[in-house]
Amino acid sequence: MDSVTIDTTKIKPAKKKPETALEKLNDTGLINTLLAAREREGMILFSTVDQFINWGRFSSLWPVTSGLACCAIEMMAVTMAHHDLARFGMEAFRASPRQADLMFVAGTVTKRMAPRVKQLYEMMAEPKWVISIGSCANTGGPYIESYSVLKGVDNIIPVDVYVPGCPPRPEAWLYGIIQLREKIKSQGYGAKWGLNK
Amino acid sequence: MNAAEELKQAMPAAVVSTGMLIDKPLAIIKKEEILKAAGKVKEMGFDNLSVITGIDYRDRFEVIYNFFSYKKKENLVLKVVLDHEAPSVDSVASIWKVADWLERETYDLVGIKFTGHPNLVRILLPDGWNGHPLRKDYDMETEQFVTMGEDGEDIVSTDGSNLLRRR
């Protein structure tokens, strides 16, 4: 718990309406529980299991490196300094699907690539999420009439968040990522296995 | 005198006719003579084979070779007309290395056979794909799916049931 750098001696449990930034932080969600635990000298932590596990999950999603087409260039732009994906704790792109829990399907999924994408997804360990980026991955996009393009990646793997655009702007990516975080937050941690909803 | 007429003078038996393609000299070559004509073209200083195009005209196929000479800064276009039933023409891959892939691509998408090619297999579409997409009579209705075999090679079928989630 020593890594929490907020000076907790100044924090009182919020009774009145929170005003300062610190009070507001104190008033919300998990950080409150953590700080309360800190006050009790780090011995006890009160939280729901869902809240705690989901906090761990959404705070540091590790995507697998798999660019498919044009949208992958925007993926690079999102990770670079200007848009800075590191803010979401997910700049660690993994070259191996075994170490990743998020997959960006960024680009056109052709018929020939489809089994590979599917295999990549199957190689990832649970829990795992998929964000489908760009019209191509969503529906086939501009290539929907083509003979060699799969009409939407959700035909082969389940998708959590769809981001439209051709290519989506980096801001849209970030919005999509925030949506996924919301989704993870609101899920029961066992939802992926059908335990609770 | 442009390059196409030069070629005609050198090989009157091989050149059917000459003309212009907008601003580029064009020579129509007899199908059997293309390898010899290509050798001559190379001798004439056309060192760059830009592109090989195959076109399906419903009653015939045309294969078009675009050349460029870095030394003389000239263009030359050769054209071969093939019949529609079994289009095949000699490969020029022995003269230009780049022709290897260009011919494979033309074979893959248009379905023209290049005899004497060292390795004439599909390049963009997986082996076993049915039909040549750039032909005018290609069947766009039937969907073909690719799955992966044990050793990672592609298997083409019209049945996507072990790939698709629902159907």
Place this chain on the structure above:
Amino acid sequence: METDELLLNMGPVHPATHGVLRFKLRMDGEIIRDCEIVMGYLHRGTEKLGEMKTYLQFIPYTDRLDYLSAMPNNYAYVKAVEELADIEVPLRAEYIRVLTLELNRIINHLVFMGSLILDLGANTAIMWGFREREKALQLYEMLCGARMTFSYMRIGGVREDLPEGFIPKLNDFIKDMEKRIVDYEQLINGNEIFLLRMKNIGVINADEAINYGMTGPSLRGSGVNYDIRKLEPYSIYPDIDFKACVRKECDSYARYLVRMDEMKESLHILRQVADTMPAGDIITTQKYGIAPMTGAPSAVMTYFPRIFTPPVGEVYTRTEAPKGELGFYVVSDGTTKPYRVKIRSPSFCNLVALPKMIVGLKIPDLIAAFGTIDIVLGDVDR
């Protein structure tokens, strides 16, 4: 000692293949004995779609061929159609076109530099490259609202006029970029490790390079003094002062240097174009055009017809795209849709030479040599 040969598969999902390309390598210990390239994992059937769309509808598809340099693709296609239909383009439109083309060349080479050095294992250059790329993209956003897929060129001109305040911003960018290129060179060019990885690696001599169909900066790195902008001048390039950047060393390092030099040359061109931008129409009013609407709110209203039919014929045009010779072979049968569109893509033809370059070297050298021929899979597979 006798060793067994090992068959090694690399890709199609591999961080160093710039997309979905697959190598089948036959290895003898560390040494590559043979390299077979398997592609087609991004084959989207663009040429077939060309036959199904009208001439104007096909422009967005050209963006998505080489998505790092969409403008030159746009341009190559509209140039082919213009030549086919014999359309004259107003001078201002040509200036705007050259401006966007050269800006895109810079963007392309920035990404090239970044990803090459990322492949070699260093992170700084890609951060720097994308920082400047972002600035250039902001210029494009001012111009046409898109970041990567512009569809800005139109047959007979361009879609929109330069917005207010564009030229001053461009001048700022040029000034900034000049300093940055010096930074890059200081960072990269003298780096021991970089030199060891690049010098005398992936050597291909001039005759072989031509025979293997290499074009563009990769060919100029082999000492062939050629540039289609010089040999077959198009647009306003004859009036502009620039030189073709050539290096004699034939190795990976030479190919890298050519691109760095080209960035400077492009800045030089940009400066000239920005200084001498003429006034006038941005889209043709001739022959196929309708007369400009007086008092129209924007240039888009005074428009080239959406459905137009060029005369029967066929044409092949080549242009100097950032990656090499980009050609379009367009056949018209006198209807509203092209009969056949053939794309001669530079990446596809440059890739032919790769096995030749790397046989006898090691896998890390494959990555280095592969990075310097600068391909994009959308362009290879189409």
